[in-house]
Amino acid sequence: MKDSMIRGRRPGLAALVLALSVAFTPAGPASAQLPSLGDSSDISASTERRIGDRIARELYRDPDYIDDPLLHEYVMSLWQPLLAAARQRGDLNTELDQRFAWQVLLGKDRSINAFALPGGWLGLHLGLVASSGSRDELAAVLAHELSHVTQRHIARLMSREKRQTPWMIGAMILGALAAAKSPEAGKAVMTGGQALAVQNQLNFSREMEREADRVGLGIMSQAGFQPQGFAGMFEKLQQQSRLNDDGAYPYLRTHPLTTERLADMQSRQVLGGRSAAPVDWEHAMMAARARALSAGGTEALRNVLREASSTPADAGDLRQAGVLYAGALAASKLGDHATALRLVDQLGAKVQQQPAAMRASRVLAGEIALAANDRQRIAPWVDEATGSGRPEVLLSARAALRAGQPAQAAQKLQTWVALHPQDGTAWQLLATAHAAQGQPARAVRAEAEAQVAWMDYAAAMDRLRAAQDLARRGSGSDHIEASIIDTRVRQVESLLREQALER
Incomplete structure (x- = not known):
């Protein structure tokens, strides 16, 4: 490799x-041979x-x-x-x-x-x-x-x-x-x-x-x-x-x-001994997703989209599903929402007997609906239980925010980050939800937690200091939130000191 x-x-x-x-x-003794398996350095x-x-x-x-x-x-x-x-x-x-x-x-x-x-x-x-x-x-x-x-x-x-x-x-x-x-x-x-x-x-x-x-x-x-x-x-x-x-x-x-x-x-x-590899629908969907997401520039995305329309009908269901998935995502990124929705509907019909591929198709359909601002297609992601996986949780929170329901988004995300505190993307979404609810101190603290997850402790400290000021100046202060912020300030200060010692 x-x-x-x-x-x-x-x-x-x-x-x-x-x-x-x-x-x-550190310096060490001279050595001319590869250490044996498991030897220390x-x-x-x-x-x-x-x-x-x-x-x-x-x-x-x-x-x-x-x-x-x-x-x-x-x-x-x-x-x-x-x-x-x-x-x-x-x-x-x-x-x-x-x-x-x-x-x-x-x-x-x-x-x-x-x-x-x-x-x-x-x-x-x-x-x-x-x-x-x-x-x-x-x-x-x-x-x-x-x-x-x-x-x-x-x-x-x-x-x-x-x-x-x-x-x-x-x-x-x-x-x-x-x-x-x-x-x-x-x-x-x-x-x-x-x-x-x-x-x-x-x-x-x-x-x-x-x-x-x-x-x-x-x-x-x-x-x-x-x-x-x-x-x-x-x-x-x-x-x-x-x-x-x-x-x-x-x-x-x-x-x-x-x-x-x-x-x-x-x-x-x-x-x-060798054994035949099974047909893997989920991998085909993920490889197609990677192909579309790594396509750099408009022309590369158009090439991905053209492949979806030029693949022959006898190419096989797995191949067709892959190009439909990549084509739908590419069309969405190009702003061609009508084509994206049409292709993702075709994909859903083709993979409906394959649970893992169907899940990937459903999440993609939700992403395309959000990009197209199709409120009818967004609504199920707001109102229904859409699954407990990270893709569903984050997509559902985005749908709730788009539908003007930040409290529902915050509830979903707060539960998630309590179990996954290193999820910077979820913290960023939670910051947006808190801000939409008029809770600036909580929003800024969530931004700080995102920076901690991405190990930018200096930026996290800046946001935590700002959150402290907001918590002190706010009327009817949230004492629990203020206490959490003060605790996190001390913890992040310790991380910053460790970084300074490394330098």
Whole structure:
């Protein structure tokens, strides 16, 4: 997978990762071989978590970050069984289990990419979700990235980088001494020394990729996913990206050749046996959703919409459902609400015998109705019990706000955030509901809680101070709310002090 810590489209973030790895990595003894499976690194779990949190704060601010309730829920439905399997196998020890975040952040990027970060944070591009042909293929990617974390690959790489620093300095000193006799000899010694150090680092990374493949395959099999998902994903990388398989200088790659990894996974599946993957309607809906949400710009959305009208009738129900879903969402984003409603109605008729796909279709229909301000279609989401999942709760709250019933929206959201206090999007909606009810102190405190969820503690503190002022100045003050605000001020101040110590 193209899953090094951060890849090229975000140079600022890549620089941050590099800076953090230098700033937090203690010196250690020299080592030339990959540690055996499960060996520890010089980086403590708490330090690795702090590094990951700092990077995650930047990802939350990245314009590509997307909190899509349906897609996030689907990805987590694959992620949680993988975590449970890693625990059962003994790959995930108690310390890492308790200290790490174990969160997956989604990005709208269309590239086929996923990456592991320090501290149990993972990044997943919607392009990879869109290109995956089954939940097994997507689970393979998540299992591979999970294995990078459980095997402490990131911490070990950071330790390795620090260990090599004296080697590279030594090579430069030798080069300076040789230059006194021959400038060309000095240059050759310094260049050769640096090249050897870089080659050792690349070899180290390749072994980690093979280890993540091997451990990840065991985890996903334990979790009940079909192992052919690994080979399927490698085949897609081979066909669509072709970046790891151009045949040039394989000894300079940080990842093993895709063909090597594909052959390895196929041989393991022959030994373990293969079974046919079931037809997966829910995954088809989620891949279609990812395709539409990652379409950048008007022309890309129009291409998605054109596919919905050009797919032949004999393409199969699953294929047709996928293009209808993506087309309806694309039409809605283009402001063509009539087409969006027509396509989503066709989709509903096609998937009515498939419960998971029907649910995805119903949520999409509600989103389109809100975008079109179709009050008749919005009404069921306000008045009826629409389900207890996060997509339904957030959509129902938005429908209640649109219908001019902020108290009903606030009630739904207050119950949700009490159980899920790290849901920044829900807190933001709750802030809107409180403001619509004329409760400014509560609204501003909810805005602060959203910033806490996104780990922007400075912004949270600003909002909490504002909430304190509003609570003091308001007539008939809500003493319970004022007490909550005062408590949260002290807690967020503590978090800010911890951040200052990290810097």
